[in-house]
Amino acid sequence: MSGLADALQHALAVEHQVVYGYGIVGAHVGDRAGNATIRSHTLTPDQALQRLEEHEKLRDRISSLLLRLHQRPAPAAVAYALPFPVTDAVAARKLAQSLEQSVAGAAYDVIAVSGTGSAERTLMVGSLAAAADWGGRWALAALEPFVEAFPGQPGQSEESGQPSQPSTTPTSSSS
Amino acid sequence: MNEALALEQQLLLTLTQLGAHGEVRRSETGVHADHVVALRRALGGQVTSTPAATAPTDAQGDARTTALSHRLDRQRARSGKRLQSLAETARGGDVAALLASIAACHLAPEARDGAQLDGGPS
Numbered sequence: 001m002s003g004l005a006d007a008l009q010h011a012l013a014v015e016h017q018v019v020y021g022y023g024i025v026g027a028h029v030g031d032r033a034g035n036a037t038i039r040s041h042t043l044t045p046d047q048a049l050q051r052l053e054e055h056e057k058l059r060d061r062i063s064s065l066l067l068r069l070h071q072r073p074a075p076a077a078v079a080y081a082l083p084f085p086v087t088d089a090v091a092a093r094k095l096a097q098s099l100e101q102s103v104a105g106a107a108y109d110v111i112a113v114s115g116t117g118s119a120e121r122t123l124m125v126g127s128l129a130a131a132a133d134w135g136g137r138w139a140l141a142a143l144e145p146f147v148e149a150f151p152g153q154p155g156q157s158e159e160s161g162q163p164s165q166p167s168t169t170p171t172s173s174s175s
Numbered sequence: 176m177n178e179a180l181a182l183e184q185q186l187l188l189t190l191t192q193l194g195a196h197g198e199v200r201r202s203e204t205g206v207h208a209d210h211v212v213a214l215r216r217a218l219g220g221q222v223t224s225t226p227a228a229t230a231p232t233d234a235q236g237d238a239r240t241t242a243l244s245h246r247l248d249r250q251r252a253r254s255g256k257r258l259q260s261l262a263e264t265a266r267g268g269d270v271a272a273l274l275a276s277i278a279a280c281h282l283a284p285e286a287r288d289g290a291q292l293d294g295g296p297s
Contacts, residue, residue: 104279111272117264125262125275129255132279140284149206150213151279153272 003113004120005071008062011106011124015059016076018099022052024082025099028092043141048096051134055103058127065120093142100135101151104128108152128152179261179274180214182254183207186281189247193240210277217270255281 026048063073086095107128114121132151139145190204258278265271 104276108272108276111262111275112268114268114271116266116271121271122263125259125271125278128275129259129279129282132283136283147203147206147280148283149209149280150273150276151283153276 002069004110004115005066005069007106007110007113008066008069008120009071009074011103011110011127012059012062012066012073014102014106015055015062016074017080018055018103019052019059020076020080021082021095021099022048022055024086025092025096026052028086029089029096031089031092043093043137048092051096054130058123061123065123068119090142093138097135097138097142100131100138104131104135104152105154106152107131108154176214176218176261176265176270176274179258179277180211180218182250182257183210183214183277186247186250186254187211189243189250193243193247206280210280213273213277217273251281254278 026045029043029048030045066073082095083098084091084095086092107124110124111121111128114124128151132148135148135151136145187204187207190207255278258274258281262271262274262278265274
């Protein structure tokens with residue numbers, strides 16, 4: 001398998017996890033307990049749903065790119081183990097921020113092995129910007145804003161105390 | 176790549192002109208200085224220190240500060256889009272990824288809003 005196909009498969013795996021994770025985020029982000037008191041930066045379940053739909057589209061586009069490369073897109077796992085318990089809005093925002101950082105990292109990796117002006121690069125340049133945008137929104141909503149100099153770049157997330165790898169782990173069953 | 180460096184240096188100059196504006200602005204200045212250093216490295220240039228921007232010595236009133244803040248917002252948004260375009264057409268993948276990452280930083284809300292949690296549009 002080529003470097004590009006590997007990177008796309010990894011990005012797809014991340015999107016599978018992010019789509020699963022955003023379902024959890026959407027279920028809790030509207031909880032009253034722990035919600036930010038600053039209205040302008042509080043994200044709503046509708047916004048989480050909007051972002052979930054964007055990730056679903058991105059997942060499908062990555063799958064299409066893999067098919068064009070004659071690669072079989074890896075299917076999603078039945079369920080994924082979360083990196084920490086998500087039982088309220090605070091944890092949901094933290095999970096969402098972490099998921100977006102994983103997306104940024106996967107996009108960076110695809111860009112690094114993609115060709116000039118290729119569909120893969122164009123898609124992932126947009127994906128990286130969107131992930132940084134939403135990651136920042138979740139950080140603001142958690143009242144933990146910081147300016148990340150190089151979103152997605154290897155080593156950056158560790159410095160900010162956030163994981164760069166996907167935050168969820170496939171499990172063999174949904175139980 | 177030279178254009179990307181020029182865009183970053185313009186941002187850095189505007190931030191320097193904004194001057195003493197509290198911790199958030201100072202951290203943002205550091206971020207763009209990091210961008211300049213990374214771009215210079217990617218260009219193969221020797222980096223000996225953080226690039227210095229010339230700060231004005233004239234008195235700065237509220238109106239001037241507001242105008243500079245607006246200029247900064249415009250520069251950031253414009254450079255973010257331009258850097259994305261450069262990333263899509265860059266020859267080397269590593270360079271493209273660096274440009275895309277810097278563009279993403281410019282377009283992220285922490286930078287856009289200056290982390291001003293008590294204001295901004297709802």
